Amino acid sequence: MPVESVFPRLEALLPHVQKPIQYVGGELNSTVKDWDSCDVRWALMYPDAYEVGLPNQGVMILYEVLNERDGFLAERTYSVWPDLEDLMRKHEVPQFTVDAHRPVGAFDLLGVSFSTELGYTNLLTALDLSGVPLAAADRTEDHPVVVAGGHAAFNPEPIAEFIDCAVIGDGEQAVLDISDIVRAWKAEGRPDGRTGLLLRLARTGGVYVPGFYDVEYLPDGRIGRVVPNRPGVPWRVSKHTVMDLDEWPYPKQPLVPLAETVHERMSVEIFRGCTRGCRFCQAGMITRPVRERSITGIGEMVDKGLAATGFEEVGLLSLSSADHSEIADIAGGLADRYTEDKIGLSLPSTRVDAFNIDLANELTRNGRRSGLTFAPEGGSERIRKVINKMVSEEDLIRTVATAYGNGWRQVKLYFMCGLPTETDEDVLQIADMAVKVIAKGREVTGANDIRCTVSIGGFVPKPHTPFQWAPQLSAAETDARLAKLRDRIRGDKRYGRSIGFRYHDGKPGVVEGLLSRGDRRVGSVIRAVYEAGGRFDGWREYFSYDLWTAAAEAALPAYGVDVAWYTTRERSYEEVLPWDHLDSGLDKEWLWEDWQDALDETEVEDCRWTPCFDCGVCPQLNTEIQIGPTGKKLLPLTVK
Amino acid sequence: MQRIRLRYTKRGRLRFTSHRDFQRAFERALRRAAVPMAYSAGFTPHPRVSYANAAPTGTASEAEYLEIALSERRDPAALMADLDTSLPDGLDIVAAVEARTPDFAEQLGASLWELRLDGVAPADARAAVAAFLAAEAVEVQRETKKGLRTFDARGAVVSMDVGSDGPDPHPCAILRLVVRHLTPAVRPDDVLSGLRATADLAPPVPAAVTRLAQGPLDEETGTVTDPFAPDRDAALAGPSTAAGAQAAAAPGTAGQ
Numbered sequence: 001m002p003v004e005s006v007f008p009r010l011e012a013l014l015p016h017v018q019k020p021i022q023y024v025g026g027e028l029n030s031t032v033k034d035w036d037s038c039d040v041r042w043a044l045m046y047p048d049a050y051e052v053g054l055p056n057q058g059v060m061i062l063y064e065v066l067n068e069r070d071g072f073l074a075e076r077t078y079s080v081w082p083d084l085e086d087l088m089r090k091h092e093v094p095q096f097t098v099d100a101h102r103p104v105g106a107f108d109l110l111g112v113s114f115s116t117e118l119g120y121t122n123l124l125t126a127l128d129l130s131g132v133p134l135a136a137a138d139r140t141e142d143h144p145v146v147v148a149g150g151h152a153a154f155n156p157e158p159i160a161e162f163i164d165c166a167v168i169g170d171g172e173q174a175v176l177d178i179s180d181i182v183r184a185w186k187a188e189g190r191p192d193g194r195t196g197l198l199l200r201l202a203r204t205g206g207v208y209v210p211g212f213y214d215v216e217y218l219p220d221g222r223i224g225r226v227v228p229n230r231p232g233v234p235w236r237v238s239k240h241t242v243m244d245l246d247e248w249p250y251p252k253q254p255l256v257p258l259a260e261t262v263h264e265r266m267s268v269e270i271f272r273g274c275t276r277g278c279r280f281c282q283a284g285m286i287t288r289p290v291r292e293r294s295i296t297g298i299g300e301m302v303d304k305g306l307a308a309t310g311f312e313e314v315g316l317l318s319l320s321s322a323d324h325s326e327i328a329d330i331a332g333g334l335a336d337r338y339t340e341d342k343i344g345l346s347l348p349s350t351r352v353d354a355f356n357i358d359l360a361n362e363l364t365r366n367g368r369r370s371g372l373t374f375a376p377e378g379g380s381e382r383i384r385k386v387i388n389k390m391v392s393e394e395d396l397i398r399t400v401a402t403a404y405g406n407g408w409r410q411v412k413l414y415f416m417c418g419l420p421t422e423t424d425e426d427v428l429q430i431a432d433m434a435v436k437v438i439a440k441g442r443e444v445t446g447a448n449d450i451r452c453t454v455s456i457g458g459f460v461p462k463p464h465t466p467f468q469w470a471p472q473l474s475a476a477e478t479d480a481r482l483a484k485l486r487d488r489i490r491g492d493k494r495y496g497r498s499i500g501f502r503y504h505d506g507k508p509g510v511v512e513g514l515l516s517r518g519d520r521r522v523g524s525v526i527r528a529v530y531e532a533g534g535r536f537d538g539w540r541e542y543f544s545y546d547l548w549t550a551a552a553e554a555a556l557p558a559y560g561v562d563v564a565w566y567t568t569r570e571r572s573y574e575e576v577l578p579w580d581h582l583d584s585g586l587d588k589e590w591l592w593e594d595w596q597d598a599l600d601e602t603e604v605e606d607c608r609w610t611p612c613f614d615c616g617v618c619p620q621l622n623t624e625i626q627i628g629p630t631g632k633k634l635l636p637l638t639v640k
Numbered sequence: 641m642q643r644i645r646l647r648y649t650k651r652g653r654l655r656f657t658s659h660r661d662f663q664r665a666f667e668r669a670l671r672r673a674a675v676p677m678a679y680s681a682g683f684t685p686h687p688r689v690s691y692a693n694a695a696p697t698g699t700a701s702e703a704e705y706l707e708i709a710l711s712e713r714r715d716p717a718a719l720m721a722d723l724d725t726s727l728p729d730g731l732d733i734v735a736a737v738e739a740r741t742p743d744f745a746e747q748l749g750a751s752l753w754e755l756r757l758d759g760v761a762p763a764d765a766r767a768a769v770a771a772f773l774a775a776e777a778v779e780v781q782r783e784t785k786k787g788l789r790t791f792d793a794r795g796a797v798v799s800m801d802v803g804s805d806g807p808d809p810h811p812c813a814i815l816r817l818v819v820r821h822l823t824p825a826v827r828p829d830d831v832l833s834g835l836r837a838t839a840d841l842a843p844p845v846p847a848a849v850t851r852l853a854q855g856p857l858d859e860e861t862g863t864v865t866d867p868f869a870p871d872r873d874a875a876l877a878g879p880s881t882a883a884g885a886q887a888a889a890a891p892g893t894a895g896q
Binding site for chain 1: 653654657662670685697726845
């Protein structure tokens with residue numbers, strides 16, 4: 001049955017909204033497939049505004065992987081801003097895909113990628129605009145199966161009521177496997193309806209269907225246990241991992257938007273996973289093991305991607321890009337290759353050391369040297385041991401001196417506030433560090449126009465990390481500590497004016513903390529916030545702490561818990577955590593030992609360069625870390 | 641250095657492309673098509689592109705213009721084809737000519753606009769247009785970056801007539817108007833404001849606006865003429881280096 005485009009109805013609304021171009025699709029390299037010749041149809045959603053969602057690599061990769069296959073179709077949908085939402089409700093225009101403007105409710109599956117928990121209210125908006133019941137239990141065979149993915153899906157419990165299933169880990173192979181199951185189920189005449197399909201998915205062991213698990217609570221509010229309620233449904237659901245990145249060179253044809261977006265560059269993921277072992281970092285923990293893309297694979301992706309897009313910048317992405325075993329050859333080779341074409345190279349997420357200044361110099365060979373960013377994360381040597389960020393102050397000062405000596409004028413330092421065991425003194429040492437950086441910069445350059453910006457955010461403990469048991473600092477204490485730091489910096493007569501200070505207040509972190517480590521009971525808070533108008537919680541101009549507080553105060557007492565119970569409470573060894581039945585590959589015993597090491601200020605090395613420390617991931621996946629060097633070089637391309 | 645003038649469109653849903661959006665898309669298309677651009681001097685060199693008189697966001701156009709400077713000579717027709725392939729459908733390059741005359745932007749003296757007013761009976765539109773044209777001046781207001789401005793929308797309008805499309809019960813009046821490019825610029829929505837002010841004409845849905853042509857105004861006939869004509873004439877009169885200049889097509893016929 002053909003599905004009608006809603007565009008004619010949407011078009012009439014577009015002259016009345018901000019930046020209408022974000023809703024019309026037609027991006028270069030976008031795909032519209034024939035509806036009727038496909039039997040498995042996905043709507044892929046990034047639950048934030050188009051300008052943030054379009055460059056998302058995860059969605060872009062799955063979109064292309066699915067559309068390359070015969071019979072599978074994928075279109076994209078993003079959150080609409082409230083101005084359009086109001087008009088859509090008034091004129092009964094449903095949530096639509098930007099590719100062919102088909103109504104999201106007509107698809108077989110709605111895959112939603114959650115990079116952050118702050119997209120949960122936007123999920124509810126999209127479901128409601130699609131005409132899909134908010135609660136999975138109320139859906140019928142006619143509604144899409146709602147699949148959650150992305151890093152936040154490693155604890156999907158707060159949105160358990162609203163999703164049909166969650167997939168954790170890498171999506172490339174997983175979306176194809178799920179599509180095959182959906183195809184077979186449809187071809188067989190949909191045996192046992194929606195439940196029949198979800199059972200097939202759950203029994204693979206790699207798809208979490210919250211409805212097939214019952215959560216039992218203890219009298220004190222903690223979880224007693226989580227039990228499968230259907231035969232054949234596994235006790236724990238495992239994550240998906242693609243081992244050879246060179247087999248998945250996506251995106252091959254990156255989308256090029258007409259609207260302005262947050263990242264306008266050709267991004268290539270140079271490796272996945274990280275074994276630095278920073279204890280606060282959820283991404284580093286849940287994406288193990290390390291898997292490098294080869295230097296030649298990277299070279300080919302960059303070349304083809306630039307030809308397909310016309311972008312003027314290449315981003316070499318990963319969690320710690322300078323750690324690629326052949327990064328110097330990669331950066332140098334690409335810089336050689338694209339000097340003539342005025343292509344810029346960027347290397348986000350790099351660690352603090354002198355080697356990276358050489359790299360940064362290489363990347364900016366032809367351009368301007370403005371600013372460099374480093375992330376010591378903690379202000380004192382002691383707290384850096386707690387978080388396992390192995391950077392000494394001497395390292396940092398030496399690195400900064402090299403940077404200033406090479407013509408860089410501004411250094412940005414990124415920190416967190418509210419780390420476990422942290423005191424005021426740990427945070428105040430950030431000011432001392434910034435002063436030393438400026439002093440060193442003035443000494444090295446003999447100039448006074450040296451700048452250092454301190455940027456600091458509140459720490460939120462995340463599931464599947466050694467800090468999953470840690471108490472979060474309250475908003476009031478976070479704000480008080482940051483105020484002291486601000487006063488210390490501003491009060492410095494000699495250096496204060498050279499130091500910029502940027503920070504966020506502690507309130508959004510509390511909501512993020514509630515959603516990160518929440519359980520199914522938090523779902524009622526999310527629903528209440530959505531119903532009260534909560535949208536776009538990742539945007540300061542839309543986020544409302546009062547809305548969240550009011551909803552939590554109304555919903556949580558019935559369960560005998562409150563926001564503090566979820567955030568500032570320290571968990572014990574025995575406690576069943578809401579996400580324990582989702583298996584990230586990390587051994588819970590090892591995480592606990594690492595948590596104890598943190599409290600003892602004991603550091604753990606990176607297993608790339610030192611022996612295995614038994615985090616549990618490799619044996620579970622029956623694999624090893626996949627790194628080079630391959631010894632190959634990037635060949636210069638022939639001149640066109 | 642060779643300069644090439646291009647005529648391009650904003651069609652269908654891509655009429656919602658803002659001018660900034662178009663600039664980014666066009667500069668990327670230049671890279672994809674490997675056009676040998678001349679770059680500006682300075683710390684961050686930019687490809688040399690001059691845009692003229694862009695239509696407002698949400699307005700379709702068959703006649704937008706820009707000029708690019710190349711570091712190597714190219715055949716305008718081949719360049720046009722390469723660039724058109726590199727741009728999304730709807731942003732189409734429909735004519736190209738090698739620049740042989742100065743001050744291109746000044747050639748663009750007037751525009752021919754089409755306004756489709758869905759739900760407006762042609763007879764009502766005719767009455768409103770007659771009232772508007774009969775007026776000496778029609779003051780309208782528009783919110784600009786500098787605040788609310790009041791100006792005359794009548795003086796710039798050279799002509800305006802009414803056609804129709806579709807029988808009752810779905811009336812649709814089609815206005816065609818020639819508007820001189822003055823300062824402050826009078827845009828189609830200003831003329832609509834003027835029709836509302838003089839004759840209470842209030843279309844039930846937003847007008848679908850398309851720029852059909854842009855160029856020098858022939859004062860005798862009141863029509864908008866082809867802005868590439870002087871370049872083509874100069875090429876015919878000049879030396880034979882004008883390879884490909886003939887490739888440029890007349891407005892309204894190319895690339896349709």
